[in-house]
Amino acid sequence: MSSDVTIRISGLWKRYGLPMPRFIHRGINLIKGRNSEYEDGDWWALKDVSLEVRRGETLGIVGRNGAGKSTLLKVLAGVTIPTKGRVEILGRIFPMIELNAGLNTELTGRENVRLLGAIMGLSRSETERILPDVEDFTELGEWFDKPVRMYSSGMLSRLGFGVAVNIKSDVVLIDETFAVGDLKFQNKSLARVRELRESGATILLVSHSLETLQFVAKRGILLEQGKLLADGSALEAINAYETLVFRAEQKRVEHRVRSRITSEDVNIFGARLFDQDGNTLTEVRAEQPFGIEVDLHIHRDLEHPMFSLGLHNMAGILCKWNVSKEDGLIGPGPRNHYILRAWYPENRLSTGAYEAHFAARDAATFETLERIAGIINFAVIGPERSRGIVCGKVEWTLIPFDEVQNSTGSNNSISDDSSREQTYD
């Protein structure tokens, strides 16, 4: 693989709309009776993006909605011009962006393939050459010669994708096009992308499916509000993206108490997250011990106060639930102002955003004195992606079956378990 640069972007700024001198906007506003200043003009979709992509590289682009991913692809495709900066592309570029562009519903599938071929930059003979492949790839059968207006949406997408994947190009831009058709068709499409990659094409890929990105892309970049925030391996970019999303989710729900049951007997003044040294934390690193502190006032002499803390992830799943009494906090609580501390020495929470639910009860009467969903919100940020509810690595080993048989005598752990093992034969 040669290491020459295929795409060179330097200092790219993009603002949408026709750039017009200020006085024209003032004039238009005057006519329309608006006296507001022209605001759209200050909104940049891309801010000072510089990037180089080499031949044969597969670059995944991640970012939240409106981060500028699609704008970047549009500028690269030459659909819209850069407002400032320079974009250079060496070679034929092909955008696989929502492939139904230009389908005419009155024409048949075959006629549309000819049209799409021309739109996508093929000559007539090139289109005729790929036509059998497209017919084969789309699996439309007799529908291929029926008007496209009779197609289902899945069939439409297959038609567009069928043309797109059969076009040879030096640079391919892909935007959210994998969610087309059934699983079998998706796998076929992914295989075609892999083929493209192996043929030495440079691929730029935008997808909200992080799984797809992780498997297809080698390099990744993260865009946020038009700025390039991270540039590294695909996994690094995905991690940076998730961190960003978790933080944003946490901000969104921060100090927003969702539901609250309260009584005269307990008052809650505040809650915070703290680390080993008692310093306040805004977020927790994966596997870092942390504590939750609640500042509360009890107005009634309680014989057995009982507190509980539940940690919910963003999907609303309860990941951890602890009750003070079960964990050994037993004793009376006369009326006073208290700081309640709950320390989590073993933090196994998977990366993500969390919401803590707190409740105070009287264990003698089982009366709920105070319950707050979302007393505190925090994000768990990891250097690595974790899946599922808990984090942590698993030690994997792949042992040939015969060797396991031979070593049963010597290996204690396996022979211990073998007594409980069920056999299914």
Place this chain on the structure above:
Amino acid sequence: MSGTMSESRGKYINVSSTSRRFARFFSLLSALVVRDVTSRYRRSSLGMWWAFIQPVVLMLLFNMLRGFVNIPSDGVPYILFSYTGLVPWTFFTNSVSACGPSIIQNAEIIKKISMPREVFPLAAVFATLFDFGMSAIILAILMFWYKVSVGLTLLWVPLLVILTIGASFAIGILLAGLGTFRKDFIFATPFLTQAWLFITPVIYPLSSVPEKWRSIYMLNPMVGVIEGFRSVLIKGQSPEIKPLVLAMVMVILIMSISWPLFRKLSDYFADVL
């Protein structure tokens, strides 16, 4: 902020051979024309006949009008006289009004794939050219019916057709470019073409225009076109040189303004569609 910032315009460079781009332009143009022509009349009962109906109905209307008002026709049967004017005229107005929304209609393509955007108004013109050919068949029948003798002057026809295409494209591309940003231009198109009809010798001859106004009158490029068609088709004469040359000059002049303006505007089509 935007006012004070110095706007050094962005650059987009794609290194690919010019010949390729050229070939691509023509394959796209022909595919779009085929699409427009084949899909236009599908699912209509009269189908291709619509291409004949419009000029024929107009011709009949103007013939009725002539029943009340005295319109000279240079000694030619009025049906033939008006129809020879109406065939190129309907081609001109239809293609101009097809150009206007051509960018908006192809928004899905323009938003996603880069290409010279001239291809869309140009395809609109060429798709209308097909209708022009259809209505010309009726014209040929009429000419045969009135026993018009044709000669070598027919060799002027290709030039006149090219000139009509040029005029349609020059005006159409202006409407397409501006109409993409402000729909007002597209809404105004029917009024524009209707008004234009009255300053063009379609239903009356150039000879009925007062001599002192004629020089200004002939700045309308369609004057040279319509009069030219009439001379070579029914009078068997070469076109008058003055209106023809003026028409060519005007078409080139309009195009030299409208095309660069369209190019400039086309950079931002994807932003507003």
